Amino acid sequence: MSGSEPSADRLDYVEWADRLRDGELLGQECAECGHTTAAPKAACAQCGSRTIATVTLPTTGTVHSETTIAVAPEGFEGEYQVAVVRLGDAKILGRIDDTVDIGDRVSFTDVVTADDHPAPVFTPV
Amino acid sequence: MARASIVGAGMTKFGVHERPLPDLFADAAFDAFDDSGIEPPEIEALYFGNAMGGMTENDTHLAPTLASHIGCTGVPAQRFEDACATSANAFKHAVEAVESGRHDVVLAGGVERCTPETGLGTGAMTKVFVSAAHRQYEQPAGLTFPGVFALLTKRHMHEYGTTEEHLAEVAVKNHYNGTLNPRAHFGRETTVEKVLDSPIVADPFHLMDCCPFSDGASAVVVASEEAAESFENPVDVAGVGHATDVVPLADKDALPATQAARDAASQAYDQAGTTADAIDFAEIHDCFTGAEVMATEALGLFEDGAGGPAAAAGRTALDGDVPVNPSGGLKAKGHPLGATGTAQLVELTEQLRGEAGERQLDDPERAVAHNLGGDAATTVVTVMEARQ
Numbered sequence: 001m002s003g004s005e006p007s008a009d010r011l012d013y014v015e016w017a018d019r020l021r022d023g024e025l026l027g028q029e030c031a032e033c034g035h036t037t038a039a040p041k042a043a044c045a046q047c048g049s050r051t052i053a054t055v056t057l058p059t060t061g062t063v064h065s066e067t068t069i070a071v072a073p074e075g076f077e078g079e080y081q082v083a084v085v086r087l088g089d090a091k092i093l094g095r096i097d098d099t100v101d102i103g104d105r106v107s108f109t110d111v112v113t114a115d116d117h118p119a120p121v122f123t124p125v
Numbered sequence: 126m127a128r129a130s131i132v133g134a135g136m137t138k139f140g141v142h143e144r145p146l147p148d149l150f151a152d153a154a155f156d157a158f159d160d161s162g163i164e165p166p167e168i169e170a171l172y173f174g175n176a177m178g179g180m181t182e183n184d185t186h187l188a189p190t191l192a193s194h195i196g197c198t199g200v201p202a203q204r205f206e207d208a209c210a211t212s213a214n215a216f217k218h219a220v221e222a223v224e225s226g227r228h229d230v231v232l233a234g235g236v237e238r239c240t241p242e243t244g245l246g247t248g249a250m251t252k253v254f255v256s257a258a259h260r261q262y263e264q265p266a267g268l269t270f271p272g273v274f275a276l277l278t279k280r281h282m283h284e285y286g287t288t289e290e291h292l293a294e295v296a297v298k299n300h301y302n303g304t305l306n307p308r309a310h311f312g313r314e315t316t317v318e319k320v321l322d323s324p325i326v327a328d329p330f331h332l333m334d335c336c337p338f339s340d341g342a343s344a345v346v347v348a349s350e351e352a353a354e355s356f357e358n359p360v361d362v363a364g365v366g367h368a369t370d371v372v373p374l375a376d377k378d379a380l381p382a383t384q385a386a387r388d389a390a391s392q393a394y395d396q397a398g399t400t401a402d403a404i405d406f407a408e409i410h411d412c413f414t415g416a417e418v419m420a421t422e423a424l425g426l427f428e429d430g431a432g433g434p435a436a437a438a439g440r441t442a443l444d445g446d447v448p449v450n451p452s453g454g455l456k457a458k459g460h461p462l463g464a465t466g467t468a469q470l471v472e473l474t475e476q477l478r479g480e481a482g483e484r485q486l487d488d489p490e491r492a493v494a495h496n497l498g499g500d501a502a503t504t505v506v507t508v509m510e511a512r513q
Contacts (some may be wrong), residue, residue, distance in 0.1 A: 039262040066276070121264035
């Protein structure tokens with residue numbers, strides 16, 4: 001047994017999605033290595049530690065990469081822009097309302113839902 | 126020292142096939158059997174790849190079905206699924222099986238149908254493909270696979286100045302190579318202008334930056350180092366690296382680095398006792414033009430950021446100093462997911478034997494194959510060497 005204790009309040013997907021629908025972006029910060037993610041996991045993807053704290057991510061960040069999808073999967077209507085957005089130390093994939101370029105500042109403003117799964121929507125600020 | 130040898134290689138033409146999965150796979154398997162001079166009962170195990178058959182054709186548990194269909198009834202047969210890196214992973218396990226002494230001669234290969242012959246149109250197949258992205262954190266945003274590689278490539282363009290013209294040059298080169306490959310899905314040349322004029326799929330990718338939905342099968346007969354001596358024309362497997370990167374893609378440290386490819390290449394080169402400088406040509410997973418550029422850098426063939434200009438300068442052409450995708454690659458040869466990995470090894474085998482016909486390179490001695498699956502998560506890199 002390592003010195004660290006597993007987090008008693010491990011953030012799972014259902015909680016993450018519920019809070020996202022309520023307008024809050026939750027992530028995780030590893031107590032061992034400090035790695036921060038916006039896509040919560042059962043253990044740290046960098047070091048494997050199970051001691052990871054739930055954190056509230058900033059709602060404003062910077063576009064790290066983006067693309068406009070013209071040919072959409074069944075169930076979606078193209079075209080729309082998606083982006084990897086840097087929020088503090090974490091990055092997250094979301095939908096863009098309006099259009100952005102890499103480096104633009106964006107704010108978390110809404111969610112889109114597909115098959116009952118939410119995704120964050122960001123708007124230029 | 127070889128880890129294993131390929132003693133027979135076969136594949137169908139990639140393109141549109143009415144034939145169902147068992148018949149398609151049999152064509153490739155028999156091609157490989159005939160190439161090696163082996164008969165089905167001599168095969169000791171089947172390592173088989175199919176990525177999406179459950180979703181595309183309601184066809185699962187295929188390994189024993191196909192073993193039965195090709196006269197290998199009763200052998201241990203198993204299916205591998207790693208998105209587009211499916212049959213390279215089947216091959217890796219075949220190599221390990223003969224290397225460990227468990228088997229002497231095994232068959233590794235894969236089959237897939239992705240064209241409307243499955244009954245699925247573009248939107249439905251796009252949805253099937255994106256099942257290889259993260260269900261909770263990527264699919265709800267409406268991501269697609271062109272979108273995955275567009276996100277990686279746009280960041281590469283931002284950091285290194287790679288241009289849409291550089292990307293288009295990759296498509297032009299691979300289409301030209303495809304004209305020399307009778308098994309390629311596309312056998313016509315294109316131009317930078319035509320690529321840039323084709324409709325956008327996910328920017329920066331135009332339709333002509335994307336590989337086609339293809340049907341097809343491929344297979345290789347893998348023998349232990351000792352067993353290979355009894356075959357006429359073995360080609361040696363010197364190294365196989367296999368690595369994965371973090372999923373979802375937003376969690377990757379550096380999007381354009383495709384870290385799993387760097388890790389897998391490092392393993393494969395170390396096993397082979399070689400370096401990127403000693404590689405004579407490469408078959409690379411160019412599902413999108415940007416993927417080829419990033420892979421040439423990850424494999425160490427060019428410095429980071431130099432992949433686009435190198436392609437534009439002709440360095441990756443058949444007559445360049447580092448030919449990439451002499452087969453036409455996924456872009457022109459086609460991409461039936463589960464068949465793609467071992468099809469790359471078919472090309473390596475034929476080139477290293479000097480049997481590649483019109484697209485034959487000048488006496489290559491050492492080559493690398495790079496097969497990637499999911500959102501740049503699974504990567505298998507194989508180094509093969511001609512027998513001296």
